Amino acid sequence: MKFQKEISGTTELYALIGNPVSHSISPAMHNDAFAYYGMDARYLAFKVRSENLESALKGMVALGFKGFNVTMPHKREICQYLDALAENAALIGAVNTVVLSENGRTVGHNTDASGFISMMGDHGIAMGGKTMVQIGAGGAGRAIAIQVALEGLKKLILINRTIEKALALKELIEKHTDTQVEVCALEDEKSYLDRIENSDVLVNTSSVGMAETGSEFSFLKKVTFPNYVVDIIYNPDETELLLEAKKQGAQIIKGIEMLHWQGADAFTLWMGRPYATSSS
Numbered sequence: 001m002k003f004q005k006e007i008s009g010t011t012e013l014y015a016l017i018g019n020p021v022s023h024s025i026s027p028a029m030h031n032d033a034f035a036y037y038g039m040d041a042r043y044l045a046f047k048v049r050s051e052n053l054e055s056a057l058k059g060m061v062a063l064g065f066k067g068f069n070v071t072m073p074h075k076r077e078i079c080q081y082l083d084a085l086a087e088n089a090a091l092i093g094a095v096n097t098v099v100l101s102e103n104g105r106t107v108g109h110n111t112d113a114s115g116f117i118s119m120m121g122d123h124g125i126a127m128g129g130k131t132m133v134q135i136g137a138g139g140a141g142r143a144i145a146i147q148v149a150l151e152g153l154k155k156l157i158l159i160n161r162t163i164e165k166a167l168a169l170k171e172l173i174e175k176h177t178d179t180q181v182e183v184c185a186l187e188d189e190k191s192y193l194d195r196i197e198n199s200d201v202l203v204n205t206s207s208v209g210m211a212e213t214g215s216e217f218s219f220l221k222k223v224t225f226p227n228y229v230v231d232i233i234y235n236p237d238e239t240e241l242l243l244e245a246k247k248q249g250a251q252i253i254k255g256i257e258m259l260h261w262q263g264a265d266a267f268t269l270w271m272g273r274p275y276a277t278s279s280s
């Protein structure tokens, strides 16, 4: 049951800014938690065009918003306008959560990245000292790879269709962390089948397997999966990768969980307490 507090003269405001935002689950997610805790707060979604990003930020500061999320296409652009960046956000070069303090100071964080660590922790897995194989080196892949390296991952095997992108990410990670990075081309299956088998975690951050793309990995029937297989795709709910991994008895972690944890981590940054709702 929900006990949504009435909007009053003291209601605190949180928001999502991006374009588009109408599909977002964030308003429902955060308002449910505000209701659960009986908080005098509301979360709204605002469609903000790129040319209005800076003025939208200034407006939220002026109006005393307590925090906001940032989604496509503003995650990189917003960084230049903030007062400070958390270590992960600075290295990744993208922010999805901003915390505003009483005096209007803005600090950017990346819970797309930290959410991965929280999600793995929820499954009892600490990434420190582990070996992880990651497919994909795009925006989401960059965030996750950098975050696991900051968490003390021992070895990262990066598989990508475009090798140059994976090499650039390897260089950045090896410059800033102690994680050892190896790079493989997606088309060169023999270079990574054994590496997947010998790893602790396999994660797909690429769009291969997404319902809209119709593309699929060619190695699925040839590989022995590690204990944990993660896919950040949430449509379909269980990708072919996860279905094959499940057949082999691997523990699978679905994209919907990533979506939950990026929101849960944002809530904790703003509120200093764990995300919870009456149904959780």
Ligand code: ATR
Binding pocket: 135, 136, 137, 138, 139, 140, 141, 160, 161, 162, 163, 165, 186, 205, 206, 207, 208, 215
């Ligand atoms: P996101 O922000 O969701 O990570 P992105 O930055 O466009 O999106 O990254 C998409 C990732 O999926 C990239 O790793 C991309 O590979 P490239 O770097 O070679 O572009 C990968 N990807 C997308 N379509 C693919 C396909 N058909 N086959 C293999 N990899 C694909």
